Amino acid sequence: MVVSNRRSLEKQCGFCGAEVRMIDINQASALAAVTQREIFLRVENGSLHFAENADGVLLICLESLRQNFFGANGVKQKSKH
Numbered sequence: 001m002v003v004s005n006r007r008s009l010e011k012q013c014g015f016c017g018a019e020v021r022m023i024d025i026n027q028a029s030a031l032a033a034v035t036q037r038e039i040f041l042r043v044e045n046g047s048l049h050f051a052e053n054a055d056g057v058l059l060i061c062l063e064s065l066r067q068n069f070f071g072a073n074g075v076k077q078k079s080k081h
């Protein structure tokens with residue numbers, strides 16, 4: 001079976017239990033403006049959801065990334081006291 005399309009990045013996240021956008025480590029670090037090391041650390045401590053594609057490439061759940069770095073509503077927390 002020769003299927004070589006990368007068009008769909010939607011994937012079932014085992015953590016969210018929903019179809020979410022999964023991005024690779026490069027995109028994740030660029031988006032969050034942190035190092036890939038930071039991404040890996042968060043994957044390891046369970047903060048970030050992840051999955052692997054058919055090639056064994058690590059993919060990060062965009063929703064978890066958003067919640068980690070941008071807050072649940074996509075905004076940085078503004079209530080300081």
Ligand SMILES: [Zn+2]
Pocket residue numbers: 013014015016017020049061062063064
């Ligand atoms: Zn997720």
